[in-house]
Amino acid sequence: MPFNILELNNELLTCIAGHLSIDDLKTFSIVCHRFCIIAHDDATWREMLHNEFGVTYKLPDDTWKQQYERKCTDPKDNRICPHLGLVTRKSLEPYKGNYNNVINRAPPQHNCVICAQNHYESGLCLYICKGNNRIRCKDCSYKFHAMQKGRHGILLRIPVLQMYCFTCSRQLGETRGDESEEYYVDQLLENLTHDSDKGREQLTKRRQCLFERGLHITDSDRKSVLSSTPCFYFIDRMWLWAWFLRLCDGKLATEPITNKILEDEKGELNRDARPRGGSTVAFSIVTPRLWNYLVKTYGLVGKSYQSSNYVFVLE
Numbered sequence: 129m130p131f132n133i134l135e136l137n138n139e140l141l142t143c144i145a146g147h148l149s150i151d152d153l154k155t156f157s158i159v160c161h162r163f164c165i166i167a168h169d170d171a172t173w174r175e176m177l178h179n180e181f182g183v184t185y186k187l188p189d190d191t192w193k194q195q196y197e198r199k200c201t202d203p204k205d206n207r208i209c210p211h212l213g214l215v216t217r218k219s220l221e222p223y224k225g226n227y228n229n230v231i232n233r234a235p236p237q238h239n240c241v242i243c244a245q246n247h248y249e250s251g252l253c254l255y256i257c258k259g260n261n262r263i264r265c266k267d268c269s270y271k272f273h274a275m276q277k278g279r280h281g282i283l284l285r286i287p288v289l290q291m292y293c294f295t296c297s298r299q300l301g302e303t304r305g306d307e308s309e310e311y312y313v314d315q316l317l318e319n320l321t322h323d324s325d326k327g328r329e330q331l332t333k334r335r336q337c338l339f340e341r342g343l344h345i346t347d348s349d350r351k352s353v354l355s356s357t358p359c360f361y362f363i364d365r366m367w368l369w370a371w372f373l374r375l376c377d378g379k380l381a382t383e384p385i386t387n388k389i390l391e392d393e394k395g396e397l398n399r400d401a402r403p404r405g406g407s408t409v410a411f412s413i414v415t416p417r418l419w420n421y422l423v424k425t426y427g428l429v430g431k432s433y434q435s436s437n438y439v440f441v442l443e
């Protein structure tokens with residue numbers, strides 16, 4: 129019996145259309161009214177996204193076609209990791225027990241099962257790939273990954289809830305990632321952590337870290353501060369730097385802003401203070417929004433110095 133493509137049901141046609149190139153899809157869509165509808169159906173774009181890029185997630189308010197278009201602008205997987213789709217709520221289920229087990233342990237009990245060293249400070253990890261559920265330190269996870277030819281493992285640093293893709297070589301769902309990736313990671317982590325108070329607390333901290341990293345980019349970069357506001361604040365450069373480094377490591381600051389260091393004997397802003405320091409005390413400049421946020425969140429030792437009260441040459 130001759131094969132007639134018109135006799136295929138819509139599901140199969142969607143599947144076929146999902147394997148076509150954009151040009152072929154255009155041709156496909158002008159064959160007949162039914163094909164035209166299938167070519168424009170979002171399910172077809174979902175298939176295309178998966179077949180062409182391996183991506184299986186999107187923002188809830190986006191269509192699959194929109195996600196396909198986003199992914200077309202990311203050929204090197206710098207913003208939308210295709211390997212992350214291998215981790216789903218379901219595939220994370222077997223890891224929940226070990227995750228909760230680790231976060232509820234006392235500090236002396238954070239030993240890696242491979243090297244037997246204590247890793248309370250640096251944090252234990254889970255290597256998420258096909259139910260592999262052993263609790264390793266970061267170094268042992270890297271070594272384990274090196275032996276897994278062709279596998280796309282994702283590393284989860286348990287205490288800070290950072291997800292790292294070995295294949296893309298970057299943290300997932302963080303500042304450089306696409307919104308859809310950030311959303312998907314957040315959803316996975318919410319599911320992983322929601323069974324325990326400690327887990328939920330960790331997720332709140334992770335979200336705060338990401339929020340503050342965003343603020344760091346927009347509100348402490350010299351050029352954008354100077355162009356966005358006539359009034360800015362001086363902040364101890366070392367404190368700001370330490371705050372940022374901790375955020376990159378998934379941690380919040382632990383001490384109040386140390387602006388006391390910028391003070392001279394009279395309690396005024398030290399006239400020798402310079403933007404980049406050198407032999408003198410150094411400051412950075414931040415927007416009023418970031419300044420107020422940091423003071424409210426971490427506290428302040430020393431004074432608040434607003435630019436309108438000082439004349440400085442900002443080199």
Ligand SMILES: [Zn+2]
Pocket residue numbers: 205209210211212293294295296297
């Ligand atoms: Zn990846």
Ligand SMILES: [Zn+2]
Pocket residue numbers: 240241242243244245264265266267268269
């Ligand atoms: Zn180890």
